[in-house]
Amino acid sequence: xxxxxxxxKISKSQWKKMYAAFKNRQEIIRAGLSRRDLFxxxxxxxxxxxxxxEGLSAWAYGDRGGxxxxxxxxxxxxxxxxxxxxxxxxxxxxxxxxxAPQINPNTAINPATGIAFEGRTRPHxxxxxxFPFPPPVVYQVSQQxxxxxxxxxLPQQTIWGFDGISPGPTYVANYGTPILVRNINNLPSSNxxxxxxxVTTHLHNGHTPSESxxxxxxxxxxxxxxxxxxxxxxxxxxxxxxxxxxxxxxTAGDINEAMSTLWYHDHRVDFxxxxxxxxxxxxxxxxxQFDTGNEGTGFHLPTYPDFDxxxxxxxxxxxxxxxxxxxxxxxxxxxxxxxxxxxxxxxPVLHVHPRRYRFRWLNSGPSRFYQFYITDLNNTGANNxxxxxxxxxxxxxxxxxxxxxxxxxxxxxxVIIDFSQFAGKTIYLENRLEQTNGRGPTGNVLxxxxxxxxxxxxxxxxxxNDFSVNPATGPTFYALPSTNVAPRVTRNFNxxxxxxxxWVINDQFMDxxxxxxxVQQNSVExxxxxxxxxxxxxxxxxxxxxxxxxQILSGxxxxxxxxxxxxxxxxxxxxxxxxxxxxxxxxxxxxRQSVTLFFRFRDWLGRYPMHCxxxxxxxxxxxxxxxxxxxxxxxxxx
Amino acid sequence: xxxxxxxxxxxxSAVLPAAGALVAFRSKAEFSAPLSGREVMRERYFPNVVLTxxxxxxxxxxxxxxxxxxVVINMMFAACNDAxxxxxxxxxxxxxxLGERVGRDLFIYSITVDPEHDTPANLNDYAKSYGVGxxxxxxxxxxxDIELLREKLGYVDPNPEVDADKTQHSGMLRYGNEPLSxxxxxxxxxxxxxxxxxxxxxxxxxxxxxG
Numbered sequence: 001x002x003x004x005x006x007x008x009k010i011s012k013s014q015w016k017k018m019y020a021a022f023k024n025r026q027e028i029i030r031a032g033l034s035r036r037d038l039f040x041x042x043x044x045x046x047x048x049x050x051x052x053x054e055g056l057s058a059w060a061y062g063d064r065g066g067x068x069x070x071x072x073x074x075x076x077x078x079x080x081x082x083x084x085x086x087x088x089x090x091x092x093x094x095x096x097x098x099x100a101p102q103i104n105p106n107t108a109i110n111p112a113t114g115i116a117f118e119g120r121t122r123p124h125x126x127x128x129x130x131f132p133f134p135p136p137v138v139y140q141v142s143q144q145x146x147x148x149x150x151x152x153x154l155p156q157q158t159i160w161g162f163d164g165i166s167p168g169p170t171y172v173a174n175y176g177t178p179i180l181v182r183n184i185n186n187l188p189s190s191n192x193x194x195x196x197x198x199v200t201t202h203l204h205n206g207h208t209p210s211e212s213x214x215x216x217x218x219x220x221x222x223x224x225x226x227x228x229x230x231x232x233x234x235x236x237x238x239x240x241x242x243x244x245x246x247x248x249x250x251t252a253g254d255i256n257e258a259m260s261t262l263w264y265h266d267h268r269v270d271f272x273x274x275x276x277x278x279x280x281x282x283x284x285x286x287x288x289q290f291d292t293g294n295e296g297t298g299f300h301l302p303t304y305p306d307f308d309x310x311x312x313x314x315x316x317x318x319x320x321x322x323x324x325x326x327x328x329x330x331x332x333x334x335x336x337x338x339x340x341x342x343x344x345x346x347x348p349v350l351h352v353h354p355r356r357y358r359f360r361w362l363n364s365g366p367s368r369f370y371q372f373y374i375t376d377l378n379n380t381g382a383n384n385x386x387x388x389x390x391x392x393x394x395x396x397x398x399x400x401x402x403x404x405x406x407x408x409x410x411x412x413x414x415v416i417i418d419f420s421q422f423a424g425k426t427i428y429l430e431n432r433l434e435q436t437n438g439r440g441p442t443g444n445v446l447x448x449x450x451x452x453x454x455x456x457x458x459x460x461x462x463x464x465n466d467f468s469v470n471p472a473t474g475p476t477f478y479a480l481p482s483t484n485v486a487p488r489v490t491r492n493f494n495x496x497x498x499x500x501x502x503w504v505i506n507d508q509f510m511d512x513x514x515x516x517x518x519v520q521q522n523s524v525e526x527x528x529x530x531x532x533x534x535x536x537x538x539x540x541x542x543x544x545x546x547x548x549x550x551q552i553l554s555g556x557x558x559x560x561x562x563x564x565x566x567x568x569x570x571x572x573x574x575x576x577x578x579x580x581x582x583x584x585x586x587x588x589x590x591x592r593q594s595v596t597l598f599f600r601f602r603d604w605l606g607r608y609p610m611h612c613x614x615x616x617x618x619x620x621x622x623x624x625x626x627x628x629x630x631x632x633x634x635x636x637x638x
Numbered sequence: 639x640x641x642x643x644x645x646x647x648x649x650x651s652a653v654l655p656a657a658g659a660l661v662a663f664r665s666k667a668e669f670s671a672p673l674s675g676r677e678v679m680r681e682r683y684f685p686n687v688v689l690t691x692x693x694x695x696x697x698x699x700x701x702x703x704x705x706x707x708x709v710v711i712n713m714m715f716a717a718c719n720d721a722x723x724x725x726x727x728x729x730x731x732x733x734x735x736l737g738e739r740v741g742r743d744l745f746i747y748s749i750t751v752d753p754e755h756d757t758p759a760n761l762n763d764y765a766k767s768y769g770v771g772x773x774x775x776x777x778x779x780x781x782x783d784i785e786l787l788r789e790k791l792g793y794v795d796p797n798p799e800v801d802a803d804k805t806q807h808s809g810m811l812r813y814g815n816e817p818l819s820x821x822x823x824x825x826x827x828x829x830x831x832x833x834x835x836x837x838x839x840x841x842x843x844x845x846x847x848x849g
Contacts, residue, residue: 073669155669193678193819270822271837323669329821330683330792332810437796500721501808502825503793509828513835520705538797620810621825 038495039620070326072339075151077347078456084305085282085343088169093138101134101227103127110223116379119185119200125227125604126178129238130249131231135178139210140542141168143266143280144186150316151341151346155323158189159279160195160202166344167312168264168282169502172304173232175258175288176250180192181228187420195271195278196284196328197222202267203284204410205259205393205549205585207235210606213546216269216623217512217522226357233287234258235548237577239522239602248287256478256551257394257583259286261360261412263312269512273366273615277327281364282611283310290477299477300469301389302358306467312361313407314341315368315456329579332365332501334438334616340431340454349456354423355466356416358389365409366615369441369540369588371433372405373448373562374417376425377390384427387471390414391582394549395478399471400579404561406433408542410613413579422459429455433560438616440540445561471559483551483598487526489634491517493539494530495589495612495622503612503622510621520632521599526553529587541589541617546608547628548599549583555595556580557588586613601628629637675819680704682816683790687783689749692761692776699787703775704816708841711812712826713793715752716764721809725826728833729811730768735834741773743841749777751793751807753784815840 098117099106105120115492127133146164147156162168163284173179179620189198198221202214210227211218220226234241234253243252265278266272287293287303293304315337319326328335339346363370374384387399392412405413432451435443469475508516518527527550529543556576578581587595626638673681687699697703712729714722726748733740740746750756756764761776770776778784788794793808795801813836814821824836 115689155672189818191675191819192672193675193682194821196820196822196839270824270839321670322672324672326678329679330790330812330823332792332808332823333796439796498721498809498827499806500827501806502721502810502827509825511829511832513832514829620823621828 018476031312049298070328070336070338071320072316072318072337073154073323075153075339075346076348077453079152080149080345080348082309082311082348082350082455083343083345084309085165085167085170087305088139088141088163088171090137090139090179093134093180096138096140097184098182098225101138101182101326102179103133104278113223115221115224115331117225119218119226120211120226121218122606124211124227124608125209126229126231131229131233132250133229133231135180137177137179138182139171139179140182140184142184143201144184145188146279148344150325150341150623154318154346157274157325158192159325160275161279162264162282166279166281167310168280170282170310170545171264171284172293173230173284173286175232175234175286178229178231178233178250181230182225183220183228184225185222187199187222189222190307191278192324194274194329196268197272198268198277199275199280200267201226201228201264201280202546203228203230203262203264204263204544206230206284207233207259207547207603208258209604210547210608210628213606213608214267214610215546215607216267216611233629235600235602240600246332254481255290256481258288258291258395258452258478260395261285261310261362261389261393261414263362263364263410263412265364270619270621273619274327274329276364276615277316277335277366278325281312281622283312283360283362284309285360286393295466295468296566299395299445299475301334301469302356304358306360307353307355310358310362310365311342312344312362313370314344314364315339315366316341331438332439332616332620334614336368336435336438340452342455349458351458351461352419353461353464354459355464356418356420356468356470358414358416358468359505360412360414361405361407362412363407363409365613367409367438369409369433370407370431371441372407372444372454373403373430373432373451375428375430375448375450375451375453376422377428382448385418386418388413388579389416389477389578392549392584392586394583396579396582397478397480398474398476401471402559404432404559405563405579406557406588408540408541408613409615410544411586411588416468418470419459420456420466422457423463424459426458428453429457438614439538441560443560449452454465471583478584480551481600485524485555486598487598488520488632490526490636492527492528492579492637493610494529494532495539495543496532497539503617503620505610505622505624508624510623512625514625515607515627516624517626517635517638518629518632519626521605521628521630522602523632525599525601527597527599528594529589529597531589531596532592539591541622542586542613543589543610544586544613545597545599545610547604549585550587550597550599551583552576552580552587553596553598555593557590557593557595605629646844666789679816679819679821684778685783685786685790687779687786689777689779689783690758692765693759694758694762697777703745703747703777706817708815708837709813710744710746710837711749711791712747712809713749713751713788713791713807715750715804715807716756716760716806717752718807720805721827725809725811726768727776728826728828728830730770731830732834732837733771733774735830736837739841744773744837747775747777748774749784749787751784751788751804753778753781813837813840815842
């Protein structure tokens with residue numbers, strides 16, 4: 001028999017949790033840790049509470065729902081090196097597991113499984129337009145379980161990853177070279193409590209034909225494969241920028257639509273948050289003759305991989321009794337973790353040379369918003385500015401000097417930081433944006449050193465050559481495609497929640513089989529996204545539209561902070577300026593605000609979704625399906 | 639372990655490691671052994687409280703309703719005039735669509751958030767008025783037990799005013815397969831064909847409506 005301090009009978013498991021929480025509390029008290037120590041260990045939240053409001057109790061599941069707080073075991077920060085994901089290597093098409101790739105889905109029954117070999121349901125569109133099949137470069141990736149250490153002080157974790165690692169391997173692709181990626185579902189049925197071994201892989205930001213996009217309902221089962229054809233072609237190739245006579249279609253398109261930093265992740269309808277939380281995510285880079293990966297050529301951006309480093313940020317909870325990754329399954333508001341992973345490790349260390357680096361930042365969620373700063377704990381008054389060169393997967397027209405970068409879930413930013421100014425120092429990448437529940441940030445920005453220290457950067461490697469461009473000299477990258485075109489239709493979307501807690505877009509529920517509206521191929525549309533409705537003060541939604549990027553015509557979100565200028569670099573009706581004068585694929589829609597987006601829909605046909613990329617909202621159906629077709633409708637409130 | 643009184647807590651504190659232990663490498667033995675997915679789910683979300691069905695039978699939530707089953711769960715109350723009628727009507731249609739699998743491969747549970755008023759007899763009338771078939775139970779219980787279930791299953795709102803208003807209780811459905819620890823949620827207001835399709839993803843393979 002077990003009893004609590006009030007003499008009430010409790011279960012053994014409850015007692016174990018209470019005892020673990022008690023031990024944690026006692027350890028902290030005995031260690032005499034300062035407030036700063038607690039921050040450094042990630043034990044003090046941005047609001048200044050201990051990681052869970054009840055003290056370091058076991059997970060606060062019963063925390064009246066939605067606050068998404070947790071109380072992971074303590075870990076010592078900055079003891080493990082920042083992992084760099086391996087580059088994915090192609091194989092010969094003959095070495096693929098299973099039947100040879102084909103244009104039509106391979107629906108033949110695999111005798112070993114009793115179901116179709118392939119999960120795809122629609123033929124590849126690219127070959128009919130003149131793209132090679134099979135393409136010249138072929139990869140095979142396996143979704144499978146793997147074991148990792150996220151901290152030296154936590155037990156080995158079983159994750160699900162592409163090739164069994166998380167983040168998965170980095171694809172390095174080139175414009176003009178189409179590739180085929182065979183995804184094989186080798187996931188186990190045993191899931192440790194969350195995760196669905198039924199998957200669909202979305203190439204986020206890709207100008208990808210629908211059948212290879214990773215649509216949420218294009219999922220495939222254990223034992224099946226799914227061939228994704230990624231054309232790596234510039235938008236406009238089949239519309240306003242067709243190939244010159246005699247030139248191959250692979251080289252067509254509008255150079256000003258070139259992209260750089262993409263990522264891939266699982267997108268299984270209803271189960272995306274669990275599967276991504278479990279590790280099914282990775283980077284996908286696109287290079288071309290300008291963004292070359294070599295600082296001696298093109299735009300002279302820092303050389304990959306030596307000085308061009310991807311960083312995937314993710315916050316996670318760990319069970320205080322088992323030390324294992326824990327997912328708050330029935331939380332529908334959004335989940336916040338109290339442990340901060342960069343490339344799969346809690347609060348790692350990176351040693352750098354005193355020169356310029358390109359960092360590619362990605363917020364992979366599930367629900368947190370970040371505002372990243374460079375912090376020197378010995379000089380917290382300093383405003384350590386750096387250069388933002390991209391927004392989502394798109395280079396800005398020219399670098400913009402910024403004090404910070406804010407990223408909602410799935411947003412990306414490439415930045416250039418010159419570490420010569422920090423030679424010999426130890427500095428930190430710090431999130432100073434306050435967020436106390438899964439619904440969105442408060443808008444408050446904490447003082448330097450009071451936020452979450454995510455990555456320790458030690459500038460102690462020797463001086464080396466730096467042939468990369470100095471962003472202060474004002475280099476120009478791509479120009480923005482014109483938005484001075486009348487839209488065929490302006491559509492309005494209100495992201496809301498019903499009185500009984502169900503997400504809706506224009507008061508309608510999600511359904512993969514219902515096409516909410518048809519966009520006409522090769523047309524221009526404006527979309528107005530509104531976050532106005534019931535319980536409106538609380539929610540910020542990072543809205544992602546698949547396939548085509550947008551430019552923000554008005555309502556661009558900016559950085560939080562700055563007193564009354566709560567959202568500078570933009571605001572409710574302001575046009576895009578600075579880092580928002582760009583092409584994007586995710587837009588943060590702030591409470592009671594709206595944004596107006598400009599789109600050109602081109603080139604491919606088929607189904608795509610729009611959804612909130614707070615993946616917990618997405619899984620609870622803040623999503624709709626729209627289709628790109630030869631004839632579209634003009635429904636203004638679909 | 640013996641009865642854990644306040645004195646017991648104080649005694650326990652005396653055997654804790656010294657201050658330095660917090661930042662030293664933690665012994666792996668400090669963590670308890672991993673639980674299976676089923677155990678994790680059971681411990682976190684499925685308390686074994688006793689409920690009463692609309693047929694007047696006493697059942698234990700985990701042992702009798704969840705264990706070894708695929709289920710759909712919602713919360714409702716009989717006097718609700720807002721979203722409940724739509725969700726209940728949708729579930730009636732889902733039951734029709736899934737046919738004889740309901741009661742064999744899948745069980746539907748509607749738990750009242752108003753146990754003071756929703757007696758088994760009231761819930762029985764409610765079920766009859768909607769033409770609810772076998773394999774679908776309406777459940778009531780002690781208010782504290784219902785409150786515990788409501789918290790565990792995530793049917794609470796962080797805003798105390800919203801949370802206190804029964805008419806704003808969540809219309810989301812929980813669905814899952816206990817042996818596979820495969821759980822998610824879908825919208826009770828959605829198209830019933832879509833709800834049935836979503837649920838069928840976690841049903842035993844032989845009974846799925848789609849390949």
